[in-house]
Amino acid sequence: xxxxxxxxxxxxxxxxxxxxxxxxxxxxxxxxxxxxxxxxxxxxxxxxxxxxxxxxxxxxxxxxxxxxxxxxxxxxxxxxxxxxxxxxxxxxxxxxxxxxxxxxxxxxxxxxxxxxxxxxxxxxxxxxxxxxxxxxxxxxxxxxxxxxxxxxxxxxxxxxxxxxxxxxxxxxxxxxxxxxxxxxxxxxxxxxxxxxxxxxxxxxxxxxxxxxxxxxxxxxxxxxxxxxxxxxxxxxxxxxxxxxxxxxxxxxxxxxxxx
Ligand SMILES: [Zn+2]
Numbered sequence: 001x002x003x004x005x006x007x008x009x010x011x012x013x014x015x016x017x018x019x020x021x022x023x024x025x026x027x028x029x030x031x032x033x034x035x036x037x038x039x040x041x042x043x044x045x046x047x048x049x050x051x052x053x054x055x056x057x058x059x060x061x062x063x064x065x066x067x068x069x070x071x072x073x074x075x076x077x078x079x080x081x082x083x084x085x086x087x088x089x090x091x092x093x094x095x096x097x098x099x100x101x102x103x104x105x106x107x108x109x110x111x112x113x114x115x116x117x118x119x120x121x122x123x124x125x126x127x128x129x130x131x132x133x134x135x136x137x138x139x140x141x142x143x144x145x146x147x148x149x150x151x152x153x154x155x156x157x158x159x160x161x162x163x164x165x166x167x168x169x170x171x172x173x174x175x176x177x178x179x180x181x182x183x184x185x186x187x188x189x190x191x192x193x194x195x196x197x198x199x200x201x202x203x204x205x206x207x208x209x210x211x212x213x214x215x216x217x218x219x220x221x222x223x224x225x226x227x228x229x230x231x232x233x234x235x236x237x238x239x240x241x242x243x244x245x246x247x248x249x250x251x252x253x254x255x256x257x258x259x
Contacts, residue, residue, distance in 0.1 A: 032253060033255050034169070034170050034201075034203070035170075035202045035203065035204065035249060035250075035253070036202070037202060038195075038198035038200070038202050038203055038204070038205065038239075039198075039204050039238075039240070039241050039246055039249060040195060040198060040204075040205045040206075040207065040238050040239070040240050040241070041204070041206045041207065041240070041241055041242060042059070042066045042067070042209065043067045043068075043069060043099075043138065043161060043179070043207065043208050043243060044068050044069065044209045044212075045069045045101060045208060045209070046069070046070075046071055046082075046105070047068060047069070047071055047075070047082055047083045047101070048081055048082055048083070048210070048211055049080065049082060049083060050211040050212055050213050051068070051083070051209070051211065051212055052083050052087055052091075054212040054213055054214065054223050055212040055226055056094075056096075058223065058227055058230055059096075059230065060094060062230045062231075062233070062234050064230060064233065064234075064240045065095045065240065065241070065242050065245075066096050066242070067096070067097040067098075067242045067243040067244070068091055068096055068097065068098050068099065069099045069101035069137075069161070070088055070099070070100065070101055070123075071101050071102060071103065071104065071105045071123075071140075072100070072102075072103045072123045072126035072127060073103045073104050075088060075126070085130055088127075088130065088132070089131065089132070092132055097136070097242035097243060097244050097245075098127060098132045098134060099134050099136040099138060099161075099243065100123040100127060100136075100138075101123070101137070101140060102119040102120070103118075103119050103122045106140060107141045107143040108139060108140065108143045108144060108148045109143045109145050110143070113147065116148055117151055117154075117155065120137070120151055120157075121155050124155060124157075134157070135157060135159075135244050136157060136158060136161065136243045136244050136247065137152050137155075137159075137160040137161070138160065139161070139162055139163070141163075142162055142163035142164065144160070144162060144176070149175045149176065152175055153175060157175075158174070158244065158247050159174040159175060159177060159243065160174075160176070161206060161208075161243060162179065163179055163181055163208060164176070165178060165179070165180065165181075166178030167197075167198065167201070167203045167205060168203065168204035168246070168250070169201065169204065170203075170250075170253055170255045172204065174247060174250070177206055177243070178206070179206045179207065180194055180205060180206070180207055180208070181207075181208045182207055182208060182210075182225070183221075184217065184218055184219070184220065186221060187225070188225055188229055188232070191207070191225075191228075191229050192229075192232050195229075195233065195236065199236065199238065204246055204249075206243065206246070207229070209226070212226050
């Protein structure tokens with residue numbers, strides 16, 4: 001074979017390797033750059049009793065699994081506004097993901113590096129003591145910076161959720177997951193539109209809820225709004241995943257996540 005031909009063939013092989021990537025060449029099926037369909041995660045912050053009493057029955061009736069971000073120092077049962085340890089264990093048994101939301105809910109950028117590490121590790125340990133392996137984390141009050149992101153990685157979490165506006169598409173940052181917040185005035189119609197975009201774009205929508213109550217309040221949404229969102233997810237047969245499950249699906253894509 002002429003040397004020029006060999007060079008040409010080498011160039012073609014190299015081009016294919018670069019274009020498809022090594023996984024695409026050797027795997028039986030080529031990984032996709034986007035999810036096969038859009039996914040939605042329902043996350044709830046703070047482990048309040050209103051979530052247990054009003055949101056969980058709606059989710060369980062629809063067989064939807066949520067992610068609950070728990071402040072572990074409130075699990076001792078002294079404050080009746082928060083779930084107890086036994087109740088959080090029950091939620092895990094029902095299939096909900098239990099993630100860490102620190103031990104005392106500080107604004108992490110305003111405490112010392114040692115205190116940040118303690119919040120990350122001790123909350124993980126508190127949950128571990130209950131038989132819960134918390135693999136995802138939510139920044140209290142949405143507070144983070146680069147050092148805090150690094151500390152979350154070092155503490156052994158697989159990913160972390162912010163309260164920053166956005167979607168988690170194929171270029172999402174696993175430790176700065178973006179969300180759509182459910183505010184007291186958020187309507188079912190507006191969330192339906194966001195779910196439709198998510199399905200159209202094959203991306204990942206993470207919703208953030210706080211309190212859920214029968215009546216409107218300044219620090220949460222109503223059971224009617226949650227029910228409306230859940231009904232729409234069921235009607236559209238949307239794949240609802242926990243954040244841990246979403247991270248796993250995301251990791252199967254051909255495009256590496258930003259870490
Ligand atoms: Zn919180």
